[in-house]
Amino acid sequence: MLKLxxxxxxxxxxLMTGAVYALIALGLTLVxxxxxxxxxxxxxxxxxxxxxxxxxxxxxxxxxYLAVFILTPLFFGLGYAIQRLVISPAxxxxxxxxxxxxxxxxxxxxxxxxxxxxxxxxxxxxxxGFSVIEIGNLFLSTPKVIAFVAAFVVAGLLGxxxxxxxxxxxxxxxxxxxxxxxxxxxxxxxxxxVTFGIGAACLAIAACLLMPTFLVNPRAGNAFVxxxxxxxxxxxxxxxxxxxxxxxxxxxxxxxxxxxxxxxLGQIGIFLIFILVLLFRPTGLFGAKA
Amino acid sequence: MSPLLRIEGLTKRxxxxxxxxxxxxxxxxxxxxxxxxxxxxxxxxxxxxxxGFAEPTQGEVFYKGERITELPTHVRTMRGxxxxxxxxxxxxxxxxxxxxxxxxxLRHRARADAxxxxxxxxxxxxxxxxxxxxxxxxxxxxxKRLELARALATEPQLLLLDEVLAGxxxxxxxDMIPVVRGIRDSGVTILIVEHVMQAVMSLCDTVYVxxxxxxxxxxxxxxxxxxxxxxxxxxxxxxxARLRDGAAHA
Amino acid sequence: xxxxxxLLIAIVTLALALLPLGFESNVVLNFLAFAMIITLAAQGWxxxxxxxxxxxxxxxxxxxxxxxxxxxxxxxxxVNAWLAMPIAxxxxxxxxxxxxxxxxxxxxxxxxxxxxxxxxxxxxRISANVWSxxxxxxxxxxxxxxxxxxxxxxxxxxxxxxxxxxxxLVLLITHRLRESxxxxxxxxxxxxxxxxxxxxxxxxxxxxxxxxxxxxITAAAGSLYTQKFLYLDATLAYGPWISVEALLAPIIGxxxxxxxxxxxxxxxxxxxxxxxxxxxxxxxxxRPGADLVVFGVLLILCVAFAPRGVLGLLARLRGRGA
Numbered sequence: 134m135l136k137l138x139x140x141x142x143x144x145x146x147x148l149m150t151g152a153v154y155a156l157i158a159l160g161l162t163l164v165x166x167x168x169x170x171x172x173x174x175x176x177x178x179x180x181x182x183x184x185x186x187x188x189x190x191x192x193x194x195x196x197x198y199l200a201v202f203i204l205t206p207l208f209f210g211l212g213y214a215i216q217r218l219v220i221s222p223a224x225x226x227x228x229x230x231x232x233x234x235x236x237x238x239x240x241x242x243x244x245x246x247x248x249x250x251x252x253x254x255x256x257x258x259x260x261x262g263f264s265v266i267e268i269g270n271l272f273l274s275t276p277k278v279i280a281f282v283a284a285f286v287v288a289g290l291l292g293x294x295x296x297x298x299x300x301x302x303x304x305x306x307x308x309x310x311x312x313x314x315x316x317x318x319x320x321x322x323x324x325x326x327v328t329f330g331i332g333a334a335c336l337a338i339a340a341c342l343l344m345p346t347f348l349v350n351p352r353a354g355n356a357f358v359x360x361x362x363x364x365x366x367x368x369x370x371x372x373x374x375x376x377x378x379x380x381x382x383x384x385x386x387x388x389x390x391x392x393x394x395x396x397x398l399g400q401i402g403i404f405l406i407f408i409l410v411l412l413f414r415p416t417g418l419f420g421a422k423a
Numbered sequence: 424m425s426p427l428l429r430i431e432g433l434t435k436r437x438x439x440x441x442x443x444x445x446x447x448x449x450x451x452x453x454x455x456x457x458x459x460x461x462x463x464x465x466x467x468x469x470x471x472x473x474x475g476f477a478e479p480t481q482g483e484v485f486y487k488g489e490r491i492t493e494l495p496t497h498v499r500t501m502r503g504x505x506x507x508x509x510x511x512x513x514x515x516x517x518x519x520x521x522x523x524x525x526x527x528x529l530r531h532r533a534r535a536d537a538x539x540x541x542x543x544x545x546x547x548x549x550x551x552x553x554x555x556x557x558x559x560x561x562x563x564x565x566x567k568r569l570e571l572a573r574a575l576a577t578e579p580q581l582l583l584l585d586e587v588l589a590g591x592x593x594x595x596x597x598d599m600i601p602v603v604r605g606i607r608d609s610g611v612t613i614l615i616v617e618h619v620m621q622a623v624m625s626l627c628d629t630v631y632v633x634x635x636x637x638x639x640x641x642x643x644x645x646x647x648x649x650x651x652x653x654x655x656x657x658x659x660x661x662x663x664a665r666l667r668d669g670a671a672h673a
Numbered sequence: 674x675x676x677x678x679x680l681l682i683a684i685v686t687l688a689l690a691l692l693p694l695g696f697e698s699n700v701v702l703n704f705l706a707f708a709m710i711i712t713l714a715a716q717g718w719x720x721x722x723x724x725x726x727x728x729x730x731x732x733x734x735x736x737x738x739x740x741x742x743x744x745x746x747x748x749x750x751x752v753n754a755w756l757a758m759p760i761a762x763x764x765x766x767x768x769x770x771x772x773x774x775x776x777x778x779x780x781x782x783x784x785x786x787x788x789x790x791x792x793x794x795x796x797x798r799i800s801a802n803v804w805s806x807x808x809x810x811x812x813x814x815x816x817x818x819x820x821x822x823x824x825x826x827x828x829x830x831x832x833x834x835x836x837x838x839x840x841x842l843v844l845l846i847t848h849r850l851r852e853s854x855x856x857x858x859x860x861x862x863x864x865x866x867x868x869x870x871x872x873x874x875x876x877x878x879x880x881x882x883x884x885x886x887x888x889x890i891t892a893a894a895g896s897l898y899t900q901k902f903l904y905l906d907a908t909l910a911y912g913p914w915i916s917v918e919a920l921l922a923p924i925i926g927x928x929x930x931x932x933x934x935x936x937x938x939x940x941x942x943x944x945x946x947x948x949x950x951x952x953x954x955x956x957x958x959x960r961p962g963a964d965l966v967v968f969g970v971l972l973i974l975c976v977a978f979a980p981r982g983v984l985g986l987l988a989r990l991r992g993r994g995a
Contacts, residue, residue, distance in 0.1 A: 171784040223977035228783050229728050233924065233976050236730075240917065240969030247962030351962070355913070359795060362788055401799050404792045411789045412779040474871065500873035508871070514864035525861040528854040529873035537857070577873055 138270050143392045144385060149277040151384020152284035156339040157357055158364035158376040159288060160332030166371025167308040167328040170220075170228070173235035176358025177242035178333055182208060182340035183349040184246055190257040190344070197259065198279075201341040205334045212333025217326040239354075246351040254350040262345050280342035287338055288377055291331070295373075304328055308371070360387075363407040369416055425488050427452040427581055427612050428473070428504075433482035435468050442468040444636040445482070450581065455603070455613045457627035457644070459620060461657055465636040466616045467509060470585050473614070474506040475499045486581070500529060505579035507570035509586040509616075513558035519545065520554045522569055526576030540576055547609075548572045548602055564595045568602070575606065582606065584615040588622050596622055620657070624648060632656065678848055678931065685932070686841040693830045702829045704946070706901060708938050709836035710894050714915065715922035715934035716843045717891030722920060723929035724847075724856065725883045726863025728783070731790030732891050732919040734772065734797050735765040737910035739892025741801060743899040744813045749806070754824035758896045765892020766885040773884035777877055782866075791916065798911035812906030815899060824900050836897050840935065843890055847931045859883050860929075891919060921968055925975050927984030936983060941968060 161175050172178075182204065189200040219238065224230035264275040295301035306314040307324045315321045347353075364383050368375025383403060391399035428450040435443040443465040450456045460466050471477040473484055475496040484492045491499060505526075514522050523541035524534075531537040545551045548568045553561065561569060567587050574582060584603070588596050596619075603626060607613050617623045623630065624644040632640040632647060634656035640647050647653055693702055714736055722728050742761030746752040752760070776789050801807040808814075819827045826832045850856035858879045861869035870876050899905055918941070923929075926937025945964035952960040979986045 171788065219973065223973050225977075229726075229787075230976050230980075232728065232784050232787055233920075234973050236917070237969045237972035237976070240972065241966050244962035244965035244969065248960045248966065252961065359792060395803075398799075398803065401796055404796045404799070407792045408775075408789055408796070411781060411785060411792075412775055415779070415781070415785065476867070476871075495875075496870045497873050497875045500871065506871050508868065512865045512868035512871075514861050514868065516864055517860070521857070525857050525869065525874070526872040528857050532854050534852045534854075534857075537854070573868075573872055 139392070140389075142271055142273075143388045145271055145273055146277070147385035147388030148381055149273070149281040149384070150388065151381040152281040153339055153342055153380075154357075154360055154364055154384050155377045155380025156284040156287055156335055156342070158361045158368070158380050159291065159373060160335035161361050162365045162368065162371055162373060162376040163291070163335075164329055164332040165365060166373075167304055168216075168325050170231045171235070171362075172329075172332065173232060173358075174215075174238035174242060175235075175332070175336070175361060176354030176356075177239035178208075178212075178354070179336045179340060179357055180246060180349065180351060180354035181242050182333075182337045183344055183347070183353060184250065185337070186340050186344040187255055187257055187349060190259070191255075197257065197341045197344050201338055204337040204341060208337035209330040209334040211330075213326045213330035215333075216329035217322065220329070221322060221325065239358075243351055243354065250351060252350055252352070254348045256348045257344055259345050274346060276342075276345035280346075283338070283342055284380075285377075287335065288373065291335070292373060294331075300324075300327060359407065360403055363403050363410075366407060366410045366415070426450055427487060428614065429485040430469075430473065431483045431485070433469065433472060433484065434480050435465075435472060435477065436480045441636050443472070443479075443633075446633065446636075446638050448631050448638065448641075450612060450614050451629070452580075452612050453607070453610070454628045455607050455615060455626050457623040457630040458614065458616045458633060459618060459623055459630060460633035462618060464618075464633040464656075466618070466633055467585065469633065470506075470583060470616050474504070474583055500577055500579075503578075503580035504583065505574035505577045505581070506583040507567075507574050507585055507587055509589065511563075511566040511570050513561070513566055513569055515559040516557070518555050518557055519550055519561070519569060519572075522558050523550075523572045523576045526573040529577045541572075544572045544576045547575065547605065549598075563590050564599075567591065567599070571602070571606075575611070579611060581612045581614065584613060586617055587615070588617055588619055600626060620648070682841065682844045682848060682931075685935070686837065686844070689837055689840075690834060693833060699829065702833060704942060706829065706833045706836055708942050709833065709840050710897050710901070711918055711922055711938040711942065712840050712935045713836070713843060713894035713897065714891045714919040715926075715938055716840070716847065717887045717889070717894065718919040719923040719928065719930075719934045720847065720850070720890060721883050721887035723923050723933065724850065724863065725859045725880060725887075727880065727884070728787050728920070729790040729887075729916070730787040730913075730920070731772075731792070731794035731916050732887075733911045733913060733915035734790065734794040735769055735888040735891035736895040736898070736915045736919070737794070737797055737801065737907075738768045738888075739765045739895025740899045740905050740910040741807055741813070741895075742892070743896035744815050744905050745807065747815055748813055753822070754900060755822075758824070758893070761896040762889045762892050765895065766889035768892075769888020770881055770885040772888075773881045777880050777884075791913070794911055794913070794916055798907045801911055802907035807907070808905075810906065812904060812909075815903040817903055825903070832901060839893055839897070843893075844931060844935070846886075846890075851931070855879065855882060863929075921972060923982070925971055925982055927982035928980075930981070930984050933982055933984055940983065944968075944971070 157179060161172060164170065164172050185204050186197050186200055189195040190197060220231060220234050223234045261275055265272045266275055266278055295305055303319045303324050304327065306319060307321055311321060360383060364376055364379035367382065368379030386402060387399050390402045426449040430446060430448045433443055433446045446469055458466055472479045475494055478493065483490055486502065486504060514525065520538065520541050523544055524537045527537040527540035531540055542554065545554055548571050550568050550572055553565060558569060571587060588599060591599060600622060603613065615623060615626065627644055629642065630644045630647045631638055632653050639652045639656060640650045692705060714732065717735065718729065718732050739761045742764040743757050746757035746760055747754055772790065772793050776786055781789055802810050819825045858869060858874040861872065861874060862876050862879055866876055895910060922937035922941055923934045925940055926935065927933030944967055948964040948967050949959065952963050975982060
């Protein structure tokens with residue numbers, strides 16, 4: 134009986150962490166789907182967002198759930214500027230250059246944070262940090278439940294944005310056929326930057342949802358970056374629904390294998406999934422055949 | 424004597440689309456054989472299967488009487504089959520000389536020998552003055568010659584040319600034709616794919632016509648040019664009749 | 674032309690060999706020895722990434738294998754250091770071949786190849802961190818027994834010269850590479866894989882040869898690291914920073930050139946020292962991470978403005994001057 138309880142709570146925890154993973158992966162997969170680039174700085178940008186949440190709370194006294202309304206537009210703007218002013222001009226449109234430029238960005242962000250905040254691990258202290266919701270024998274951390282629900286809401290909103298709005302339609306047009314979109318008068322560079330901005334905004338939301346229960350240090354993003362990549366390849370590069378399901382799967386795999394094999398082997402499990410998917414099914418479990 | 428290259432019942436299916444349907448073709452040693460057809464006829468698909476860049480769904484490819492249907496590209500090149508690309512694929516960062524030397528290395532291990540061979544081939548195709556130019560600085564005509572030179576440097580017995588004349592202006596085509604003839608005269612058998620008819624007609628000993636994936640005619644260029652099905656394939660249904668009527672009225 | 678490069682290799686090697694005769698400073702000797710280790714790791718990366726165009730983000734997998742191989746062969750199996758080094762290098766080459774076999778057969782290129790190599794390196798890091806054979810999180814300590822027989826030198830200059838000898842050997846190997854059929858085909862594959870195949874290059878075989886050579890060279894750097902510091906743990910040997918440094922040096926120095934990795938390693942380490950000193954002395958207090966921020970900026974600037982690194986920039990300036 135007890136064993137089942139532990140299993141169920143690990144499962145629930147995995148699902149909830151997985152939803153936030155999915156949110157992180159959402160930005161990555163969207164950027165891949167539209168720009169066909171791999172943003173290596175995604176993890177470092179998440180760290181930066183987590184520090185921004187920390188600053189809002191510790192210095193300005195703003196609750197993380199309120200900070201989301203400040204940081205989301207702020208990170209959208211930052212993302213827009215980074216793509217428009219750094220990545221696009223520096224990479225000359227070459228794939229491996231983009232990879233190197235975003236690697237450079239991740240080094241700068243990560244170590245810039247290290248310069249500013251040293252390598253100490255920080256957390257924020259909110260009154261609801263340890264509150265739980267009780268369902269039967271399950272005790273679920275309230276902030277994690279909020280994160281779980283919010284991740285789905287954000288994914289839904291993102292889907293609506295892509296389907297309903299003109300910008301969303303332009304984004305999908307550019308993703309499908311860049312030249313055609315450009316010929317029909319869409320400013321492709323602008324759409325690229327908007328997409329990158331949306332990716333960064335997703336990170337800001339994820340950071341606000343994560344911080345009540347997670348710790349942050351300048352290297353925190355590293356733990357997320359390969360996880361996010363794994364989710365993206367698992368779900369199929371560029372697929373939003375795939376990212377959502379992939380996130381949940383990875384969250385559960387990590388949580389359960391951590392329970393049965395210990396934490397570090399759980400991590401190996403994720404990397405092995407990543408490698409196996411890339412080697413044997415690079416279009417992902419749900420992706421269309423290339 | 425058996426032909427140098429023979430394909431039998433070659434078929435390629437992409438999902439529901441039949442790109443090449445049961446195609447047969449022979450290339451006699453020492454000849455220039457043409458494969459023509461309107462756009463989208465399946466010429467390039469057929470060509471890539473002969474060169475080993477795509478595997479056929481059905482059918483066989485024989486070279487010197489041996490079955491080579493599944494041989495990888497580089498092994499075919501080793502056996503003496505070289506190809507050019509319709510969309511030229513230069514090694515953009517290298518010089519013309521270095522580009523050709525990559526091909527020459529196939530039969531010349533030492534760098535000096537490969538470079539000497541490269542120079543020799545450059546003379547043959549008229550690229551000699553451009554040997555030390557970077558490949559990305561060449562004109563379209565220059566790049567087409569470079570394609571030819573690199574393939575020749577592998578010292579092939581059978582040369583597969585994929586639209587080497589496409590994209591050239593009439594005077595460039597006039598310059599290119601003697602180069603292709605010269606290659607044949609040096610003992611290399613040529614299979615040339617084109618969709619421009621005239622140039623091919625003057626070059627080839629035998630012409631095959633592919634339309635909608637099927638081989639619709641084969642024979643000496645003069646016969647093929649009069650073939651009704653060929654005219655219709657190029658100009659549309661009923662064109663042959665209209666032409667005949669037009670001639671009768673005149 | 675050929676002789677000029679050989680002559681240059683001889684001059685550079687000789688100059689580097691004479692450097693430590695002038696002074697006895699430990700700081701400078703450590704700097705030089707470390708620069709040689711980074712150069713070797715970078716030379717390994719450059720064979721695959723620079724000449725072959727396959728960008729790996731996981732060269733730590735080879736560095737760490739060389740380092741752990743060197744340490745464990747001595748500590749666990751009592752193998753003499755001079756014998757352990759070639760075995761460690763062979764292990765690095767084997768790991769390279771294995772990773773290459775899996776990735777290249779799956780036709781991974783570009784970003785996908787970069788990511789999969791990174792993931793492989795991480796699997797190695799975490800495994801080394803938990804496996805008791807590799808010393809787990811505590812790492813491995815090679816007992817200090819100063820004796821040339823153990824490849825441990827009381828005179829630090831000997832260690833430096835050994836590393837320099839390996840660097841010079843790799844300079845010669847890359848020079849030979851550029852003059853060989855293998856090198857020509859490797860470069861052709863970098864420029865256009867389909868065209869290279871059409872000209873008779875067996876792309877898979879050439880890339881496998883390149884990644885094995887690359888892995889072996891970078892593993893040599895790892896084995897030198899073990900002998901210099903006599904201590905290892907998973908993050909030191911397999912950490913992502915090793916992979917980054919292995920690619921930064923050639924990209925900054927001159928990707929796909931013979932001397933690029935060497936120049937880049939000196940530039941990187943030199944710039945790192947300057948930045949650290951600058952913050953420590955002028956801005957009142959060391960700032961960890963400052964040197965790495967500079968590296969990151971440099972990487973982006975190189976990609977944007979100097980795609981052939983500093984050597985390419987110099988060549989361009991000379992071309993304009995002439």
